Amino acid sequence: MDNSNVRIQKSPEDSKAETTIVMLPSDANPKGNVFGGVILKHVDLIAGVVAKRHANQANVVTASIDRMTFIKPIFIGNALILSAKINYVKRSSVEIEVNIHAEDLDYNSRVHAGRAFVTMVAIDRYGKPMEVPQLLLNTEEEKIRFKQGEERMKARLREAGKLL
Numbered sequence: 001m002d003n004s005n006v007r008i009q010k011s012p013e014d015s016k017a018e019t020t021i022v023m024l025p026s027d028a029n030p031k032g033n034v035f036g037g038v039i040l041k042h043v044d045l046i047a048g049v050v051a052k053r054h055a056n057q058a059n060v061v062t063a064s065i066d067r068m069t070f071i072k073p074i075f076i077g078n079a080l081i082l083s084a085k086i087n088y089v090k091r092s093s094v095e096i097e098v099n100i101h102a103e104d105l106d107y108n109s110r111v112h113a114g115r116a117f118v119t120m121v122a123i124d125r126y127g128k129p130m131e132v133p134q135l136l137l138n139t140e141e142e143k144i145r146f147k148q149g150e151e152r153m154k155a156r157l158r159e160a161g162k163l164l
C-alpha cells in the first residue's frame with residue numbers, strides 16, 4: 001500500500017518540555033521583582049523547543065503569544081518553573097500551552113504565576129510554512145485540550161484578520 005500521503009502523527013507527550021531557571025539580580029528590577037519580559041523570553045524559548053520536537057527538528061518561528069497575565073510576582077532567588085505541551089495542531093502551526101510556576105527555594109513553596117498560549121509555525125529552508133505531524137490524541141484530556149485549542153486558534157486568527 002502507498003502511504004506517501006498519510007500524514008504522520010505524534011502525541012503531546014512526545015514533545016512536552018519542562019525547565020527550571022533560578023532568577024538572578026540581572027532578571028529583576030531594583031526591588032527584586034522579575035521583569036515580565038524575562039519570563040516571556042523563557043516562555044518563547046520553551047515553546048520553541050516543544051514545537052521543534054513536534055516538527056521533526058524543522059525550523060520554527062513564533063507567530064503569536066496570546067495576552068499574558070502575571071498572576072503572582074516572581075522574585076530574585078525564586079526558581080522559575082515552566083512546563084510546556086502542545087494542545088492543538090493545524091497544518092504548519094501549533095498551539096503550545098506554557099504553565100508558569102514560581103518556587104520559593106528557601107521555603108519549599110510553589111505558586112502558579114501565569115499561563116501563556118504560544119503559536120509557533122514550522123518553516124522550510126525557504127521560509128515557507130510547512131506541514132507538521134498531526135496530533136495523536138490518546139486521552140480524553142488531550143481531546144478536550146485540542147478542541148479548546150482549535151477554538152482559541154480561530155479566535156486569534158479572526159483577531160489577526162487572518163480568518164474571514
Ligand SMILES: CC(C)(COP(=O)(O)OP(=O)(O)OC[C@H]1O[C@@H](n2cnc3c(N)ncnc32)[C@H](O)[C@@H]1OP(=O)(O)O)[C@@H](O)C(=O)NCCC(=O)NCCS
Nearest residue numbers: 061062063064090091092093119121123129156157160162
Ligand atoms: C508566522 C509566519 C511564518 C506566517 O507566515 P504567512 O506568510 O502569514 O503564512 P500563512 O498566512 O500561510 O500562515 C501560515 C500559518 O501560520 C498561521 N498564522 C499566521 N499568522 C498567525 C497569527 N497571527 N497567529 C496564529 N497563527 C498564525 C496560519 O494560520 C497558518 O497556519 P496553518 O498552516 O497551520 O494553517 C510569518 O508571519 C512570519 O515569518 N512571521 C515572523 C515570525 C518571527 O520572526 N517571529 C519571531 C518574533 S519577531
